[in-house]
Amino acid sequence: MPRIRKARSLVHAELELFANYLAVERGFSDHTLSAYRNDLSALSEFLSQLPAAPTNWENVCEQDIREFLDDLNQRGYAPSTKSRKIAATKSFFKFMKDEQIIQNNPVAELRQPRAGQSLPKALSIEDIDLILETAASANNAEEARDYAMVELMYAAGLRVSELVSLNIRDVDLDAGTVRTIGKGSKERVVPIYDTAVASVSEYVVKHRRSHAKESTEKALFLNRRGSRISRQAFWLRLNRLAKLSGISSKLTPHMLRHSFATHLLHGGASLRHVQELLGHSSIATTQIYTHLTSEHVRSEYAKAHPRA
Numbered sequence: 001m002p003r004i005r006k007a008r009s010l011v012h013a014e015l016e017l018f019a020n021y022l023a024v025e026r027g028f029s030d031h032t033l034s035a036y037r038n039d040l041s042a043l044s045e046f047l048s049q050l051p052a053a054p055t056n057w058e059n060v061c062e063q064d065i066r067e068f069l070d071d072l073n074q075r076g077y078a079p080s081t082k083s084r085k086i087a088a089t090k091s092f093f094k095f096m097k098d099e100q101i102i103q104n105n106p107v108a109e110l111r112q113p114r115a116g117q118s119l120p121k122a123l124s125i126e127d128i129d130l131i132l133e134t135a136a137s138a139n140n141a142e143e144a145r146d147y148a149m150v151e152l153m154y155a156a157g158l159r160v161s162e163l164v165s166l167n168i169r170d171v172d173l174d175a176g177t178v179r180t181i182g183k184g185s186k187e188r189v190v191p192i193y194d195t196a197v198a199s200v201s202e203y204v205v206k207h208r209r210s211h212a213k214e215s216t217e218k219a220l221f222l223n224r225r226g227s228r229i230s231r232q233a234f235w236l237r238l239n240r241l242a243k244l245s246g247i248s249s250k251l252t253p254h255m256l257r258h259s260f261a262t263h264l265l266h267g268g269a270s271l272r273h274v275q276e277l278l279g280h281s282s283i284a285t286t287q288i289y290t291h292l293t294s295e296h297v298r299s300e301y302a303k304a305h306p307r308a
């Protein structure tokens with residue numbers, strides 16, 4: 001009995017962290033978040049009833065997961081429901097591995113039927129310009145910070161977790177670069193354009209000190225209390241900017257990263273170059289963006305080909 005209670009407390013803590021990631025970085029809807037919560041709670045309940053129930057997520061092995069899948073088959077779930085439960089399980093363990101909560105991913109080699117790959121959403125260049133123009137009209141320290149964050153995120157294609165983790169020393173304003181530590185503790189240095197440099201410089205020189213209550217605070221972007229701004233807080237501020245800009249579609253921080261990659265490919269950047277800028281360990285991850293550029297490619301083909 002004590003072992004079951006421990007398993008449930010563990011899933012609650014990690015699930016909340018995972019749910020926050022899905023909401024803020026992936027932009028999942030409340031309905032999808034609820035489904036993922038239910039799926040992972042069912043997984044936790046199943047694991048807690050195994051004869052040798054794992055006491056923490058690190059102890060979950062591939063065989064445990066395969067027994068869970070066998071149980072799903074025996075219960076006669078529809079293929080779509082089973083596929084979603086497997087997807088939730090794979091995403092959850094991948095997240096814990098990336099966040100270094102666990103050392104080994106027991107579902108890394110698990111395969112599942114695919115119902116079709118969803119493409120990342122990207123904003124148009126016009127919408128990006130509109131958001132940045134709105135953000136540039138900052139009237140206080142908080143708005144100047146928002147402008148610098150949005151400009152820097154789009155300039156470097158950062159993940160929101162990378163953005164809020166930046167320290168002052170990570171941005172070289174003279175060289176026009178930003179240094180970040182991505183997934184798997186991989187470091188990369190990304191060039192940023194002049195407007196991004198200027199927005200960060202103005203925030204640091206003119207506004208950041210009004211937020212910083214202690215001179216020892218290393219974080220680049222601060223909240224009103226003088227501590228590092230959170231992913232959730234930035235998400236809320238970004239949606240505020242979207243509304244002020246008149247953009248009706250739901251906006252997530254990850255969409256700025258998607259837009260960065262898509263617009264670079266539209267502009268002629270190579271897939272390998274974009275892979276390095278995004279910090280993807282495999283080019284296969286980056287290749288999803290090639291689907292987003294198909295319309296652009298067809299348009300350019302029609303302009304260039306003598307028989308088109």
